[in-house]
Amino acid sequence: MLSSYAGAMDTQAMHIANGIVDGPVSAIFLIVAAVGLAFCVWRAKLDLDDRLAPMAGLVAAFIFAVQMLNFQVLPGVSGHLLGGTLAVMLVGPYVGALCVATVLIVQCLLFADGGLTALGLNITNMALIGAAVAYVLVAALLRVLPRNPAGLGATALIASVAGVVLASMGFVVEYALGGTTELSIGAIAATMAGVHTLIGIGEGLIAAVTVVTVARVRPDLVYALRHFRRPVLAKAVIA
Amino acid sequence: MNNSLHLDRESPIHRLSPEVKIVAVLLFTVIVVVTPREEFAAFAGYAVLIAIVAALARVPAGWLLKRATIELPFVLLAVVLPFAGHGERVEWLGMSLSVEGLYGAWNIVAKGTLGVLASLLLAATTTTRDLIIGLDRLRCPDVITQIMTFMVRYLDVLADDARRMRIARLARGYDPRFLWQVKAFAVGIGALFLRSYERGERVYLAMLSRGYAGRMPVTVGAPAPAAEWVLSAALPVASAGIAVTALLA
Numbered sequence: 272m273l274s275s276y277a278g279a280m281d282t283q284a285m286h287i288a289n290g291i292v293d294g295p296v297s298a299i300f301l302i303v304a305a306v307g308l309a310f311c312v313w314r315a316k317l318d319l320d321d322r323l324a325p326m327a328g329l330v331a332a333f334i335f336a337v338q339m340l341n342f343q344v345l346p347g348v349s350g351h352l353l354g355g356t357l358a359v360m361l362v363g364p365y366v367g368a369l370c371v372a373t374v375l376i377v378q379c380l381l382f383a384d385g386g387l388t389a390l391g392l393n394i395t396n397m398a399l400i401g402a403a404v405a406y407v408l409v410a411a412l413l414r415v416l417p418r419n420p421a422g423l424g425a426t427a428l429i430a431s432v433a434g435v436v437l438a439s440m441g442f443v444v445e446y447a448l449g450g451t452t453e454l455s456i457g458a459i460a461a462t463m464a465g466v467h468t469l470i471g472i473g474e475g476l477i478a479a480v481t482v483v484t485v486a487r488v489r490p491d492l493v494y495a496l497r498h499f500r501r502p503v504l505a506k507a508v509i510a
Numbered sequence: 511m512n513n514s515l516h517l518d519r520e521s522p523i524h525r526l527s528p529e530v531k532i533v534a535v536l537l538f539t540v541i542v543v544v545t546p547r548e549e550f551a552a553f554a555g556y557a558v559l560i561a562i563v564a565a566l567a568r569v570p571a572g573w574l575l576k577r578a579t580i581e582l583p584f585v586l587l588a589v590v591l592p593f594a595g596h597g598e599r600v601e602w603l604g605m606s607l608s609v610e611g612l613y614g615a616w617n618i619v620a621k622g623t624l625g626v627l628a629s630l631l632l633a634a635t636t637t638t639r640d641l642i643i644g645l646d647r648l649r650c651p652d653v654i655t656q657i658m659t660f661m662v663r664y665l666d667v668l669a670d671d672a673r674r675m676r677i678a679r680l681a682r683g684y685d686p687r688f689l690w691q692v693k694a695f696a697v698g699i700g701a702l703f704l705r706s707y708e709r710g711e712r713v714y715l716a717m718l719s720r721g722y723a724g725r726m727p728v729t730v731g732a733p734a735p736a737a738e739w740v741l742s743a744a745l746p747v748a749s750a751g752i753a754v755t756a757l758l759a
Contacts (some may be wrong), residue, residue, distance in 0.1 A: 290622050291622070316653075324659075328661045331660070337672075372654075376658070377661065382580070387539045452614025480699075492703075
């Protein structure tokens with residue numbers, strides 16, 4: 272995520288604030304987010320059972336810590352990772368979405384980043400849409416692309432770009448439903464898509480190198496390798 | 511957590527139980543957001559309420575304003591709106607501005623600023639630990655509060671790890687610049703993930719051996735007494751009063 276330095280603080284709001292999208296639509300998406308997260312909790316428990324809290328907590332802390340590492344992109348402009356696709360590839364879609372959602376809640380309550388009434392919107396976009404898109408793409412691409420570091424890296428890159436851009440399109444839909452100012456939706460969609468494609472590419476490069484690094488050292492820890500390739504591996508073993 | 515916004519002071523607001531503060535800030539924010547944007551007097555009233563709470567909590571205005579700059583990207587969006595908005599236009603200093611856009615900009619700046627200030631006051635007067643206890647008492651699902659507990663507890667540890675790795679890279683002649691640093695940065699993140707995950711496993715095993723069965727034991731005090739709920743209700747009740755008065759006037 273790109274953000275510009277403001278001098279006083281090196282963190283800038285990147286999540287939807289209060290008053291951008293009207294009350295009823297915010298409320299609807301709060302329900303969407305709650306239902307989505309409940310589903311994620313249920314599925315995540317199947318993955319991790321009582322290990323869920325400690326592992327997901329550490330991964331959430333990891334995403335948070337990674338977000339705090341700014342890297343200089345251009346003078347005055349620094350970028351940092353959102354971590355959605357990375358989380359999906361490393362810990363799976365359900366734990367990943369829960370981690371991103373937890374990070375968003377903490378940022379909203381403790382760092383005033385993202386409005387309290389916009390929490391449902393932010394969770395829907397970044398945790399649910401981001402993770403769902405990444406999950407579908409990663410699962411599909413890993414079956415198609417060659418089973419080597421390049422294939423794994425390409426998967427991470429493509430899933431990151433698509434996940435970030437589609438999450439930003441979530442905002443466009445929400446704005447079209449309940450934006451507080453009349454604006455051309457086409458212009459917003461184009462701006463959001465443009466900016467987020469750049470963010471997604473930066474994010475994708477980092478996610479790709481990160482996942483490949485982890486896969487080289489501890490392939491057993493990469494959820495995407497354990498779960499999405501099983502049918503292929505099983506077939507190979509049978510053959 | 512050393513990067514949290516908590517401001518260690520002795521004040522009546524600091525002493526309130528976390529759950530009543532969370533509910534008060536939530537209700538206040540909802541009232542602010544649903545207030546029609548034309549009710550300028552109501553927003554002035556909300557600002558006065560925020561100022562009163564800040565004074566009670568002994569949070570300096572400078573501290574609040576400095577941290578409210580987090581909102582800047584949305585202020586920039588608001589600056590664009592009068593130019594990009596549709597509909598009726600007015601001339602001002604030779605510029606053609608959209609009336610709808612001006613209202614929209616005001617809407618975002620007013621509601622966004624009030625929301626950020628309310629959240630900052632909550633963060634300033636409540637420790638991270640108390641906030642999680644407050645969420646727990648408000649029946650937030652325990653999966654979420656537990657993930658949050660671990661996250662908050664390990665955030666500093668991991669951030670320190672990341673910082674040490676960066677310093678180690680710098681000490682070996684690493685010169686972070688533009689895109690060439692992406693590889694070192696990402697490899698560093700990979701190493702950080704391995705460290706976090708393995709730490710997670712160790713923590714989990716340590717917890718298991720101490721009798722953890724999927725739920726943290728409840729160790730801390732009683733929920734908020736009724737008096738605190740009544741006291742903290744003053745903020746949402748006053749803001750609701752302002753909203754209703756403004757709408758009727």
